[in-house]
Structures are given as structure tokens and as C-alpha cells.
Amino acid sequence: MAAVTQAAAGTNADTDAAVIRASLADPDRFASIYDRYAGMLYRYAYQRVGAEVADDVVAEAFLSAFRGRASYDLDRQDARPWLFGILTREIATQHRREQARYRAMARSTYETVQDGPADRVAARVVADAARGPLAAALAGLAPGDRDVLLLVAWGQLSYDEVADALNIPQGTVGSRLNRARRKVRKAMGGFDPTTTMEENDEL
Template sequence: MATVSRAAAGTDASVIRASLADPDRFATVYDRYAAMLYRYAYQRVGPEIADDVVAETFLAAFRGRASYDLGRQDARPWLFGILTRELATHHRRERARYRAMSRSAHETVQDGPADQVAARVVAAAARGPLAAALADLAPGDRDVLLLVAWGQLSYDEVADSLNIPQGTVGSRLSRARRKVRLALRDIDPTMTTEEHHEI
């Protein structure tokens, strides 16, 4: 069976529009984004509830598809916004996960090329303080930071997904990065090398 390319299947907006008459078409949106949303949810709340949160996200998206702004061709910000609201109901679970990670033993470094070993040692050393810093962030600040760092959304997309002004995204991200940098002694793994040089 031939795989239909994304271009042939249409933009997210056109797929959602078509799903209003043919609900089965919404499966295309699921196929495009389920793995991405699952990875994000897994990092935030762990495997025990990531499946349920993603399922609830797509159920809410399906039910609310008639109100989707068809002028927005990319549904990622919309879906991440729904997912963020679903995750908010698990905020205690998320904070407990980060606290547990901050106390857990560092992962064992395995033999391998020197660069790989060095990278794993640095990552293991940062894991505890990073998890503790994430647990201590205000929920809104954490949402913005993780949508940028793990969800790979732009500032505009984060503003769309959370329905907040872009200026609020910038201030929350700045505040979150400052706290994370402090916890990691001025090393923020959510920033690119270029951003480090700008500070």
C-alpha cells in the first residue's frame, strides 16, 4: 500500500476542514502528530500517563475541530495548547516526577568514544539540578520553557498554543531560563550555543 505524502494529504487546516464532513479524515492529524506529542508528554509526566494525556488531547481536538481557525495551516500550536491544558491536570504528578529525578542516582556511563562519554557525564551531572529547577518553576513559566525546549515551538507558536501575548512568552521564558541557569551554575541546556554567546 503506497504511503500518501504530507503534501498530497493536504495542510493540517485542509485536513481538519475535510474532517468536518468525513470524521475519519481527522486520523491524518493524529498520524502526523501523535508521536511528537507523546514524546513531549513522556518527558513531562512519564510513561504511566503519557498515553492517556495524548489520547485525551486528540479526543478534545476532535471534538473541538469545528472551532479550529482554518487560517492556521499548521495545527501543532493548537495541539500543544490542548496538550498543555491536559497536562495541567497532572501538575502534582509532574512536579513529583522532577523531584524524584533530582534525587535519583546518575545513570551509569558506558564505554565508548571519548566525546560520547564526556557528553553523558555532563548530562548526568546536570540531570538532578535541572529536574529540581523544573519542579520549582511556576507552571506557566515551565509550560513556556518546555514548549520551546522540548516541543520546539517558536515564540509565536507558544503564544498561539497558550493563548497569551508574545511579550508574556518572552518574559516567562526569560524568568524560567534565569532560574534554570542559576540551578545549573550558568549552564542552560535549553539554549543553543549561539544564545549562550549572546548572554
Template sequence: MLPAAVHPVSAVISERLVQPDSDARLIVASRHDPEVFAELFDRYSAMLYRYVAKRLGPEVADDLVGETFLVAFQKRHRYDAEHHDARPWLFGIITKLISRHRRTEAARYRAVERSPREVVTEGPADRVAVGVSAAATRPALAGALAGLSRGDRDVLLLVAWADLSYAETADALGIPVGTVRSRLNRARRKVRAALGDTNPLLDEE
């Protein structure tokens, strides 16, 4: 079972203890007290899982999340404590691990590309706002993703799916912010080109 579910109350009661701490403090503390590191798992495993599952599917995601934290744990001594938020670091690690599964990723997008065009949007209201046209463009979009270079795709998806800022994406990938911008521009151009063929609404930008 999920530890998060197993410790619900302790979580409630001791939040005061845990929450005000930045990730950096946690990681620094874990150098003396390794057990503390598990808290980082509780904070970010679900977020990382969702990101990898989008790119590689649930089968691989589970294992990669575990591996990410093992790598992170081993590297904790090298973590720069000036970075309060550990997400860029963790996403950087997981991006490297994802790169070993390029074929799985391409196959996943190709599967969406080949899927029948959906016309019904299901689920929560916020999805409805995106509308039917969004569902209809998924195949083209997935095809475009599959066709991007690895570097461009990493940047695009860290921004679009992991919600990292440009600076955080730069940190995660160990590249300058300027490179993030140029890769993102290129990736978005290609994506728009792929979408432009299927949906005239997209030209407005």
C-alpha cells in the same frame, strides 16, 4: 498494534496524497469527512506522547494523548484554517490536560533530583557531545523545573522540549509573544541559577 505499523505500505504509496496537505486542510476536510481526522493522530501522536512522557511519565502519557485527540476532534469546527501547522493547537490542548497532573509532574522531577549523580553517558553519539557534565547537572535541573511556576514551565518546556517557536508557543497558550519572552527569560534565569551552583562551566553565557 500501532496503526502506523499496520498501514506501512499504504503510507508509502499514498504519501503523495497525504503529505502535501497542511494540517489545516486535513482539519477542514474532517468537518465533512470525520474519518480524515485520524490522519492527524498518525502525524502527531508520537510527538505528543514523547512530550507528555517527559513531563508526566509514560503511564499518564498514553491516556493524555488519547484525550488530546478526542478534545481536538470535538473542537475541529473551531480550528482556524489560517494556521497550517496544527502542532501549536495540539500542544495547547495537551498543556491544559497536563496542568491537571501537577503533582505527578513535580514528583517526576523530584525523583530525578534525588537520583544518584550519573557519570556515564550511554547511547548515541549526539548525546556524548553534551557530555558528562550534562548528566551530572540533571538533578539540579530537574529540581529547578519542579520549582518553576506553571506558566513559566509551560513556556520553557514548549520551547525546549516541544521545539515550538516563540510565536507557536504564544499560539499554543493563547498569550502574547511578549509574555512568552518574559516568561522564558524568567524561567531560564531560574534554571541557570540552579545550574550555576553545580557547574561553573555554565557561567560563560
């Protein structure tokens, strides 16, 4: 994951921190941060609040990041945890929409037609069958537990990156994640799809 981030960031002189530092004198430079991470943040927001809201929360998150860039800790070369933290706060303002999305998904029946290798089709069928119960399980989680679970599973952040994003101790990340996964496993009859969510694009 770090290797991918560094590859996206380019040379050391072009790290996220370097770009943010340069943007203090030349605001247009901040567009590079948007280019690097807008797609990633949109996919995460889409899964949590749906297409109608995702554009707005991502736009607000980047606007907030731009306005607050002077307070960014330039010792942190990777801006992803910072951006995901801002986005999580924006998503929190859409709590009711997120809950409604999960409830609607839990009630829905999905029919998927896919071409391709048999094992890939089988994996998609399993994912479709799990989608409704998983959505119901996510709706039942405390907001803080859900944030941690989905930042790990969908945002693909490490424990320390989640701690940084949410400004909480790493131990709290671990306890919230364990509690959330325990509740998801119980709701899913012992199966925890969040451990392999990073392989799927959506619920």
C-alpha cells in the same frame, strides 16, 4: 522546523488545516493528524509526566482536539501549536504528578553506560550529571513559566507558536521564558541546559 512540518504534511492540499477541514465531513480523516503528531506529543508528555501518564494525556488531548476541530482556525496551516496547547492543558491536570516526577528525578542517581564516539559519550555524561539539578529547577518554576520554557525547549515551538498554543501575547512568552531561564541558570550554577535540550531526548 517549518520545512520539517511541511514535509510531514505533504502537499498544500494535504496541510493540517486541509485535513481538519475535510474531517468535518469525514471524521476518519482526522486520523492523519494523529499519525503526524502523536509521536511528537507523546515524547513531550513523557518528559513532563512520565510513561504512566503520558499515554492518557496524549489520548485525551487528541480526543479534545477531535471534538473541538470545528472551531479550529483554518487559516493556520500548522496544527502543532493548537495540539500542544491542548496537551499543555491536559498536563496541567496532572500538576502533582509532574511535580512528583521532577522531585524523584532530582533525588535519583543516574549511571549511564554508552558505546559510541567519545564526544557523544561525554555529552551524555554531562547531561546525566545535570539531570537531577535541572529536574529540581523545573519543579521550582511557576507552572506558566515552566510551560513556556518546555514548549520552546522540548516542544521546539517558536515564540509566536507558543503564544498561539497558550493564547497569551508574544511579549508574555518572552518575559516568562527569560524569567524561567534566569531561575534555571541560577539553580545550575550559571549553566542553562534548556538552550540545548532539543538535542536530548529526555532530562
